[in-house]
Amino acid sequence: QADDGYRLWLRYDPVGAEHLATYRARVTQVVLERESPTLLAARDELVRGLSGLLDTGVASVDRVTQSGAVVIGTPRSSDLIARLGLDLTEAGEEGYVIRSGQVDGHEATIVAANTDVGVLYGAFHFLRLLQTRQPIDRLAIAEAPALDLRVLNHWDNLDRTVERGYAGQSLWDWHRLPGLVDPRYTDYARANASLGINGTVLTNVNANALVLSTRYLEKVEALADVFRPYGIRVYLTARFSAPIEAGGLETADPLDPEVAAWWQAKTDEIYETIPDFGGFLVKANSEGQPGPQDYGRTHADGANMLADAVGDRGVVMWRAFVYSAEDATDRHKQAVNEFVPLDGTFRDNVLVQVKNGAIDFQPREPFHPLFGTMPETPLMMEFQITKEYLGFATHLAYLGTMWEEVLSADTYADGPGSTVADVIDGDLHDYPITGMAGVANIGSDRNWSGSIFDQANWYAFGRMAWSPRLGAEAVAAEWVAQTFTDDPALLEPVVEMMMDSRQAVVDYMTPLGLHHLMATGHHYGPGPWVGDLGRPEWNPTYYHNADAEGIGFDRTDAGSDAVSQYHEPLATQWNDPATTPEAFLLWFHHLPWDYTVASSGRTLWHELVVRYSRGVDRVEAMQETWAGLESYVDPERFESVSQNLAIQRDEAQWWRDASLAYFQTFADRPLPEGYAPPE
Numbered sequence: 001q002a003d004d005g006y007r008l009w010l011r012y013d014p015v016g017a018e019h020l021a022t023y024r025a026r027v028t029q030v031v032l033e034r035e036s037p038t039l040l041a042a043r044d045e046l047v048r049g050l051s052g053l054l055d056t057g058v059a060s061v062d063r064v065t066q067s068g069a070v071v072i073g074t075p076r077s078s079d080l081i082a083r084l085g086l087d088l089t090e091a092g093e094e095g096y097v098i099r100s101g102q103v104d105g106h107e108a109t110i111v112a113a114n115t116d117v118g119v120l121y122g123a124f125h126f127l128r129l130l131q132t133r134q135p136i137d138r139l140a141i142a143e144a145p146a147l148d149l150r151v152l153n154h155w156d157n158l159d160r161t162v163e164r165g166y167a168g169q170s171l172w173d174w175h176r177l178p179g180l181v182d183p184r185y186t187d188y189a190r191a192n193a194s195l196g197i198n199g200t201v202l203t204n205v206n207a208n209a210l211v212l213s214t215r216y217l218e219k220v221e222a223l224a225d226v227f228r229p230y231g232i233r234v235y236l237t238a239r240f241s242a243p244i245e246a247g248g249l250e251t252a253d254p255l256d257p258e259v260a261a262w263w264q265a266k267t268d269e270i271y272e273t274i275p276d277f278g279g280f281l282v283k284a285n286s287e288g289q290p291g292p293q294d295y296g297r298t299h300a301d302g303a304n305m306l307a308d309a310v311g312d313r314g315v316v317m318w319r320a321f322v323y324s325a326e327d328a329t330d331r332h333k334q335a336v337n338e339f340v341p342l343d344g345t346f347r348d349n350v351l352v353q354v355k356n357g358a359i360d361f362q363p364r365e366p367f368h369p370l371f372g373t374m375p376e377t378p379l380m381m382e383f384q385i386t387k388e389y390l391g392f393a394t395h396l397a398y399l400g401t402m403w404e405e406v407l408s409a410d411t412y413a414d415g416p417g418s419t420v421a422d423v424i425d426g427d428l429h430d431y432p433i434t435g436m437a438g439v440a441n442i443g444s445d446r447n448w449s450g451s452i453f454d455q456a457n458w459y460a461f462g463r464m465a466w467s468p469r470l471g472a473e474a475v476a477a478e479w480v481a482q483t484f485t486d487d488p489a490l491l492e493p494v495v496e497m498m499m500d501s502r503q504a505v506v507d508y509m510t511p512l513g514l515h516h517l518m519a520t521g522h523h524y525g526p527g528p529w530v531g532d533l534g535r536p537e538w539n540p541t542y543y544h545n546a547d548a549e550g551i552g553f554d555r556t557d558a559g560s561d562a563v564s565q566y567h568e569p570l571a572t573q574w575n576d577p578a579t580t581p582e583a584f585l586l587w588f589h590h591l592p593w594d595y596t597v598a599s600s601g602r603t604l605w606h607e608l609v610v611r612y613s614r615g616v617d618r619v620e621a622m623q624e625t626w627a628g629l630e631s632y633v634d635p636e637r638f639e640s641v642s643q644n645l646a647i648q649r650d651e652a653q654w655w656r657d658a659s660l661a662y663f664q665t666f667a668d669r670p671l672p673e674g675y676a677p678p679e
């Protein structure tokens with residue numbers, strides 16, 4: 001049966017015979033006493049999902065009439081649930097409790113929460129149990145999200161192009177909104193709610209002030225109305241110079257009272273239109289975007305002015321991705337230099353949003369040195385789900401492993417065991433508000449993400465934003481079971497392939513800590529030879545520094561000294577190649593071609609060749625794995641994955657051969673035995 005991937009992980013195809021009888025006995029009806037838009041969404045999802053999974057109509061009723069009832073609600077909306085007297089403390093504002101028990105003398109499953117959205121999340125959790133073929137007869141689950149804000153960042157323009165988007169056009173059909181409300185918006189909301197994503201920034205960080213106009217706010221309102229029942233708040237990017245462009249003022253100086261008044265009025269207008277508007281995301285004084293520094297003000301001046309306009313109605317997410325032509329030091333250091341002195345000066349409703357690494361969403365980066373150095377300012381994580389630097393939607397790279405690596409990295413901010421996850425979930429510094437953002441990989445393609453396997457990255461982002469300590473492997477297994485099958489004959493090899501996939505990309509693009517070697521502008525394919533771009537830090541040559549002596553970026557105290565921005569013992573360890581993890585060797589060091597790589601005893605040149613080649617081999621291994629799974633996958637999805645893998649195989653080779661041929665002009669050494677490219 002053909003399958004275009006539209007249903008994502010919410011497929012709800014019938015479970016196999018081995019589960020059907022037990023599941024059917026436990027699930028016969030969905031019970032909802034009093035309705036609200038969110039509770040209806042929960043009920044409808046359960047009815048749709050359970051009917052599909054059990055291959056039989058599951059009834060929707062308002063009281064328990066038989067055994068197998070799935071009773072959903074809050075103590076406020078349901079007398080049944082109120083009477084059960086469940087302890088819902090652990091569920092908090094957005095979490096839930098799922099219990100097996102008796103209701104009115106019948107066997108039942110209770111999905112209860114303090115809020116309607118908690119019930120919705122609980123409903124999706126219950127469905128996931130069946131989708132992943134877990135037992136459902138003795139449930140005692142209590143869950144709550146670890147982070148407050150779990151937000152997608154769409155880099156979508158108003159003309160429906162998507163910056164760094166590889167999945168078609170923007171989903172938002174601005175031209176026809178608010179008149180035409182595409183049912184697809186609801187499916188988008190369902191998919192997000194199934195993961196616990198509770199916010200969406202609709203517009204590009206390289207912002208257009210037009211979206212703040214009254215006409216566009218009506219369009220935003222239409223989207224917000226669709227998303228609201230699913231617990232998703234809408235946010236917009238605020239172009240810092242909007243008071244000039246949209247307000248006709250002469251300045252956007254955040255300390256100018258007229259500017260503040262303009263933002264206040266504009267923000268009030270937004271809240272009149274969209275009462276639960278989430279707030280603003282701002283990219284300022286970065287890559288040519290306007291910002292407070294244009295007026296001699298700081299990031300805090302800018303963020304606080306907007307935060308005052310928003311007040312207790314929402315938040316300002318102020319990005320720390322800053323780099324400017326004027327700053328001659330290593331771009332790696334700029335965010336710490338600009339933001340750490342401002343620690344403690346931001347309003348309570350400001351979060352500083354930090355990319356996972358200091359350069360730019362490379363296949364591998366050490367964690368950003370801001371994590372652990374701003375105890376007085378809530379830092380939220382920014383991951384990039386869309387694969388700008390990892391082969392777009394063509395190459396298969398599961399990013400769960402990258403995110404786990406970052407989240408579990410130890411910052412040593414408060415001694416050992418101060419992980420990045422501890423920073424962003426507020427544990428370490430007691431942040432009053434926490435969050436994680438993911439740059440979306442979603443577009444108008446039928447399969448949403450440009451490829452089937454890129455759906456896994458959307459999925460993993462949502463799950464890890466809910467629970468940053470969920471391991472990448474567990475998340476991959478969940479996704480595979482829901483997207484393909486729980487049959488271990490497919491699940492095990494596919495999970496293994498996913499777990500290995502991002503390392504493959506690191507190997508064939510940027511092994512041993514190399515970075516930013518992608519071709520100019522589009523960032524697809526190799527371009528390490530480019531060195532003539534307008535600004536030094538745009539040039540791959542600036543990052544790899546290959547010369548007759550060696551290769552790598554010296555960030556030690558003899559170089560840019562970026563290492564000093566990390567806490568001890570990292571600063572000392574990473575200052576010395578002997579104690580730097582090999583994964584980051586050339587990130588922090590410029591080393592001679594004959595430097596001995598400790599793990600293998602090979603020279604650096606030899607090791608580079610081995611790693612580049614290993615990357616190609618890993619893709620071949622993925623191809624082989626996938627080829628063996630034809631009988632477990634529908635032909636349409638099987639073919640599309642096979643074809644992408646074939647492209648990836650060829651392009652991995654292209655990366656390897658082009659990079660090595662180029663670096664060889666400096667290394668001036670032969671390829672080691674057995675590593676000649678094919679004729």
Ligand code: GCU
Pocket residue numbers: 163164205206283321360388
């Ligand atoms: C990268 C990306 C840009 C984007 C920027 C950002 O540099 O290439 O397209 O605007 O990140 O995060 O602001």
